[in-house]
Amino acid sequence: MADYKAVVIGGGPAGLAAALAAADKGAGTLIIERENRLGGILKQCIHDGFGVIRFGEKLSGCEYAQRFIDKVKAHPGIEVRLLTFVIDIKKSDIFTITATSSRGIETITAENLIFANGCRERTARQVNIHGTRPAGVMTAGVAQNYVNLQGVLPGKRCVILGSGDIGLIMARRLTLEGARVLGVYEAKSTPSGLTRNIVQCLHDFDIPLHLSKTVKRVFGHGRLEAVEVCSVNDKMEYIDGTEEIIPCDTLIVSVGLIPENELAESLNIPLDPRTRGPFVDQNMMTLEDGVYSVGNCLHVHDLVDYVSETAETAGRAAAGSKAPRELLDIEQEGFLYLVPQKLDLDSLAPETVFYFRTAMPREAATLDVTVDGEVVFSKKYQNLKPPEMERVEVPLSPKKGQTVKFFLSGREVK
Numbered sequence: 001m002a003d004y005k006a007v008v009i010g011g012g013p014a015g016l017a018a019a020l021a022a023a024d025k026g027a028g029t030l031i032i033e034r035e036n037r038l039g040g041i042l043k044q045c046i047h048d049g050f051g052v053i054r055f056g057e058k059l060s061g062c063e064y065a066q067r068f069i070d071k072v073k074a075h076p077g078i079e080v081r082l083l084t085f086v087i088d089i090k091k092s093d094i095f096t097i098t099a100t101s102s103r104g105i106e107t108i109t110a111e112n113l114i115f116a117n118g119c120r121e122r123t124a125r126q127v128n129i130h131g132t133r134p135a136g137v138m139t140a141g142v143a144q145n146y147v148n149l150q151g152v153l154p155g156k157r158c159v160i161l162g163s164g165d166i167g168l169i170m171a172r173r174l175t176l177e178g179a180r181v182l183g184v185y186e187a188k189s190t191p192s193g194l195t196r197n198i199v200q201c202l203h204d205f206d207i208p209l210h211l212s213k214t215v216k217r218v219f220g221h222g223r224l225e226a227v228e229v230c231s232v233n234d235k236m237e238y239i240d241g242t243e244e245i246i247p248c249d250t251l252i253v254s255v256g257l258i259p260e261n262e263l264a265e266s267l268n269i270p271l272d273p274r275t276r277g278p279f280v281d282q283n284m285m286t287l288e289d290g291v292y293s294v295g296n297c298l299h300v301h302d303l304v305d306y307v308s309e310t311a312e313t314a315g316r317a318a319a320g321s322k323a324p325r326e327l328l329d330i331e332q333e334g335f336l337y338l339v340p341q342k343l344d345l346d347s348l349a350p351e352t353v354f355y356f357r358t359a360m361p362r363e364a365a366t367l368d369v370t371v372d373g374e375v376v377f378s379k380k381y382q383n384l385k386p387p388e389m390e391r392v393e394v395p396l397s398p399k400k401g402q403t404v405k406f407f408l409s410g411r412e413v414k
């Protein structure tokens, strides 16, 4: 018999919600978290905008997390191990987790595993910036940690590369703390972050957004002295003659998040190249029976409310008894990605929740769902943008051997 019915790896919003849902259903649950506090990335998100969908309130990330932390601490069915890092997992008829902490190396067994270990930031070295290696080049999450948790201003004259949400939020934060943000440079022709963040973080503070431009080179020994920016074409190739030198002491890189899946890969769990997270069914169970994936390690979410929702789905399922699955593939066209990618025909609810992002900006868009070529569900959208994830409930009850296809169409916006 395993030590726990469910072990949750990661104590961010996904892990907290999954653990609560599993324990509410009677599962003996353990959360393993490598940091010294629960809350994940939300510990450093002091801006508001969290929980609008779930609580109908604009909370800070810390406030949102605290609502779950309080419940976890009060729940008799949940144990928490902090400062404990999962380094290995082996599978037999149960899962054996090896973790390291100040207590040394320990092994813990679980009937079900819930991966809730988040994502990591892509770094400057991963986007081909040439030049020296001065201090003052950092990711937006690191800058956020300096400012919000350590009370340290990382620089005075900042350039931000990438228009993802974290970069936009840091543009505003650094400005409020007295730094000068000279501009946000985005290689794509459209911004990567939510429209609300473009307006509230850049427009409201007169911070210029330069589209189709990137940072090509950094200069400086010891400390960053300047960056060279230049225009790029649709293929992300530099356009000669457009180079410009911008003196600055800080380059904040916000060029994408990568779901953290080394542990899942060590169990040979197949990953979807579109999401970089595992393929899952509607219960968020991966292709490995008894292993679930939720939150940002499943796919990068822009809103934490949906992180909590998917995590609860997985938590409830992990508390149930194991049953064989009949999985059906879902075909998709026109999406950046669609989750879940599989349907477990043996546990279908009247409506299945799907999350998706369009592959490109579209106006007058239509989502059609077909079973064996016949449209069973259709929904219209005024406009769709890749940075804004959509949630849709679809009534689906296909049979084994049928073909389910999700198709997104609409006018492409350049």
Ligand SMILES: Cc1cc2nc3c(=O)[nH]c(=O)nc-3n(C[C@H](O)[C@H](O)[C@H](O)COP(=O)(O)OP(=O)(O)OC[C@H]3O[C@@H](n4cnc5c(N)ncnc54)[C@H](O)[C@@H]3O)c2cc1C
Binding pocket: 009, 010, 011, 012, 013, 014, 015, 032, 033, 034, 035, 039, 040, 041, 042, 045, 048, 049, 050, 051, 061, 084, 085, 086, 087, 116, 117, 118, 119, 141, 144, 165, 166, 169, 260, 294, 295, 296, 297, 300, 301, 302, 303, 304, 305, 307
């Ligand atoms: C800067 C920023 C601004 C955001 N702004 C908003 C906003 O305004 N509104 C909104 O709704 N959403 C926002 N989001 C999105 C939202 O915060 C995230 O989608 C959400 O926090 C993801 O939760 P998670 O639990 O999946 O991951 P995380 O919060 O990253 O938690 C993962 C946890 O797993 C732990 N872990 C990882 N590996 C291991 C291991 N091997 N062993 C033990 N523990 C491990 C980590 O320490 C971490 O605590 C923002 C995100 C960021 C980064």
